[in-house]
Amino acid sequence: MEDLLECKNLTKQYGNALPALQNVSLSIKTKGIFALLGRNGAGKTTLIRILATELKQSSGSASINGMDTSNDAKKIREQIAVMPQEARLVPWLTPRQTIYSYLLYRGFSRSEAASKVAGALARLELGKYENTLNRHLSGGVKRRVLLTMILATEAKILFVDEPTTGLDPVIRADLWGKLNELKKTHFIFLTTHYLEEAERLADMIGILENGKLLGLGTLDQLRSIVKYQYSIRIMQGTTPDIETRIGEVIKSADGSTQIFTTETDAEEISKKLVREKKRFSIYPISLEDIFYYLVRKPIEEDTIHNPIGKNGVHED
Ligand SMILES: Nc1ncnc2c1ncn2[C@@H]1O[C@H](COP(=O)(O)OP(=O)(O)OP(=O)(O)O)[C@@H](O)[C@H]1O
Ligand SMILES: [Mg+2]
The missing domain is CATH 3.30.70 (Alpha-Beta Plaits)
Known part of the structure; x- marks a missing residue:
């Protein structure tokens, strides 16, 4: 079976700083959710940005579904959707306008975009906020709009960088439910600082520290390390x-x-x-x-x- 995700000796150095990633090698064949854990500055976002073809590695290679991040960047971009850690909504647009314009940007026709927006808003139960200005939404609803936005693309490979940071426990649990649903049909690469979140959702877990992968496996496999x-x-x-x-x-x-x-x-x-x-x-x-x-x-x-x-x- 082809790897969903593979990294071989992936290294990234920003300028003269210590490497943000050091010889990271991993292979993931399991569908569902891969949760990457690590303290602040461990290199999680750097890894996501390389896999999402936003950033070039210094050495080593990475591929998604057999597509190489250096040679097949265009193909990868068509098949993935990314919710960046620092993602912000434009305050003067509504969720509906935000998602619609993102879909146009992704290459959908106006009619396709319009029908996808409706479906996506319903899926994350955001219908009642669809015409509220983003600036009037709470933080949790904003995160849900961002998630809805990447889901609307219908990409089957999602990168979500700390989707639940800063959410209250009720909204977080709600999002866990949604992610659990989604993992039946998507491959989700998730980063989180909530270990309980990884324990509940992840099919595979990686632990990154100072740019090095210290552990990779199911929870039981990690227990045996x-x-x-x-x-x-x-x-x-x-x-x-x-x-x-x-x-x-x-x-x-x-x-x-x-x-x-x-x-x-x-x-x-x-x-x-x-x-x-x-x-x-x-x-x-x-x-x-x-x-x-x-x-x-x-x-x-x-x-x-x-x-x-x-x-x-x-x-x-
Ligand atoms: N654009 C950049 N230029 C220079 N250094 C960077 C840049 N982005 C990240 N770094 C450095 O690379 C290292 C890894 O950062 P990264 O953002 O990947 O960590 P992270 O695991 O996502 O952390 P957090 O949990 O805080 O989001 C850190 O030392 C950081 O300061
Ligand atoms: Mg980060």
């Missing part, structure tokens, strides 16, 4: 005697202690904590744990000479 399957958090002031062999122990600034450990040791530790009447929580590791586990390492190795102390305990 991490040595430990359980996380135990012990509340402030109740740290028990923890031996090194049980896993990785991280003391947080808030006084709590987090332990990543195997299933067997988790059972033993939790029984001990129950006997000692300690306050603690225990759960199978979440995407958030995996994210912190992966992104913490390179940072600490760079900045702290000896992060793991004699007892296998390091301080935040």
